[in-house]
Amino acid sequence: MLTRRNILQSVSAGFGYLAFKGVHAAENAASNPLASKLPHFAARAKRVIFLCMQGGPSHVDTFDHKPLLTRDHGKPGRYGGTLLKSPWEFRQRGDSGLWISDLFPEVAKHADDMTLIRSMQCDQPVHPGAMTQMHTGTAQFIRPSLGAWTLYGLGTENDSLPGFVSLSPPAGSSRNYGSSFLPAIYGGSKVGRGGRGARFVNGGSGESVPDIKNPRWADPQQRKQLDFIQSLNQAKLSRDQYQPDVEGIIESYELAFRMQDAMPELMDTSQESAATLAMYGADAGPTQNFGKQCLLARRFIEAGVRFVEVTHGNWDQHVNLSTDHKLRAEACDQPIAGLLADLKQRDLLKDTLVIWGGEFGRTPSAQGGDGRNHNNKGYTTWMAGGGVKGGFSYGMTDEYGYEAVEKKCHIHDWHATILHLLGLDHEQLTYRYAGRDFRLTDVHGNVMHDILA
The missing domain is CATH 1.20.5 (Single alpha-helices involved in coiled-coils or other helix-helix interfaces)
Structure with a gap:
């Protein structure tokens, strides 16, 4: 009763x-510094997949349709040289009618899930500085990366995996996934070999990275050895008080110990269906390598990783644009479309923010006959899922694509908006260092409210 x-x-x-x-x-x-944390306000996205196109893909050949560039092909350009029309046709895609070129026919099928930001700007016209600013908000100093700030603000949902993973980052670019003055545990974990020779396939097996498995991970002796090392680290920490590097080592050793169990299974894609592998283009051909990485990105976020970056390049075509841009797009078009489709069918796209973009765009005028120079004054990135509008175009470059002229989006605004979608106020997400409060956007940044769903 x-x-x-x-x-x-x-x-x-x-x-x-x-x-x-x-x-x-x-x-x-x-x-546990990686424990899941509450956002500042209700989040639209829980996690991020950043598809980083190293080298600066040309906006006027991909997502920024310029009819006058075609009409005036061969005429003198505004800053010298001659105007170069795109070798690829632009077409209106989906119900929304977004203009996307034939370079990305598979991605174009997802136009109604995408917001094209066609008014991007950054301060650096050279690759190292622009890449660093895209990742950290500044090119002058070493600062925490976007992924590190995200992990610091939100934590992770799986304490046996890193909260921030960088798949095959470019060689020599650790600052782009580093934590700088944030505790070391918030830095990205590099998975795979970066640079142009990066490979993520291994004879068709499920292995993705050499030596990912440790045959001794379950050996009790290994735990005893780690406990002894950690006791020395703790003694050092107690003796010398504030030692963030030592704290980072202690935390990273423990995470690495737990990862021995979780990581090999997560990165073994041999149990994925043939249909899934084909959807990503991860089964064979020029799409196999990047397709495997996009598939791993889905598996990581599904397992609770907060931020995954996948790098693809090199898009730096000062010459041979018509040949090499085509090759780059062929290698990543199907994998990106497969990722979007897979996230959608698993009901993950609605709260996963997918970002695509390079460090800058390229000029409307020709270089070397069949190439384009760097252009940081106006270019395109796009976002999908995670609370952004679908089938939407934000901002505009001028009639030829030289520079942003409407609703300009500086890289600080881009960062502020990404954090906002994750439920983080970019002005409140700060870290005290060297006597002042630092943030990803420094003293700048405005959220692009128009793109929010």
């Missing part, structure tokens, strides 16, 4: 459990 006393006892027990759960969560967050 359910009495009034029974009900009160049950309710009070429930309150006690909730109180204990809250205390436990607070203690867990204090002891």
Whole structure:
């Protein structure tokens, strides 16, 4: 019989459990810097996949339709040289009618899920500076990367995996996935070999990275050895007080120990269906390598990783644009479309923010006859899922594509908007260092509210 006393006892027990759960969560967050954290406000996206196109893909050949560039092909350009029409036709795609070129026929099928930001700007016309600014907000100093700030603000949802993974980052670019003055545990974990020779396929097996498996991971002796090393690290930490590098080593050793169990299974794609591999183009051909990486990105975020970056390049075509841009697009078009389709069918796209873009665009005028120079004054990136409008175009470059002229989006605005979609206020997400509060956007940045769904 359910009495009034029974009900009160049950309710009070429930309150006690909730109180204990809250205390436990607070203690867990204090002891585990990667513990999941509440955002500043309701988030539209829970996680990010950043498809980084190294080298600067040409906006006027991909996502920024310029009819006058075709009409005036061969005429003198505004800053010298001659205007160069795109070798590829632009067509209106989906119900929204977004103009996308034939370079990306498969991605174009997802036009109604995409917001094209056609008014991007950054401060650097050279690759190293622009790449660094795209990732960290500045080119002058070493600062935490976008992924590190995201992990610092939100934590991760799987304590046996890194919260931020960089798949095959460009060689020599650790600052683009580093944590700088943030605790080292927030830095990205590099997976795979970066640079133009990056490979993620291994004879058709499920292995993605050499030596990913440790045959001794379950050996109790290994735990004893790690405990001894950690006792020395803890002694160093107690003796010398504030030692963020030592704290980072302690935390990274523990994470690495746990990863030995989780990582090999996560990166083994041999159990994926033939249909899934084909959808990503991960089964064979020029799409196999990048397709495998996009598939791994889906598996990572599905397992609770907060931020995954996948790098593809090289898009730096000062010459041979018509040949090499085509090759680059052929290698990534199907994998990106497969990723979007797979996320959508798994009901993950709605709260996964997918970002595509390079460090800048390219000039409307020709270089070397069949090439284009760097252009940081106006270019295109796009976002899909994660709370952005579908089938939407934001901002505009001039009639030829030289520079942004309407609703200009500086890289600080881009960062502010990404954080906003994750439920983070870019002005509140700060870290005290060297006597001042730092943030990803420095003292700049405005959220592009127009692109929010």
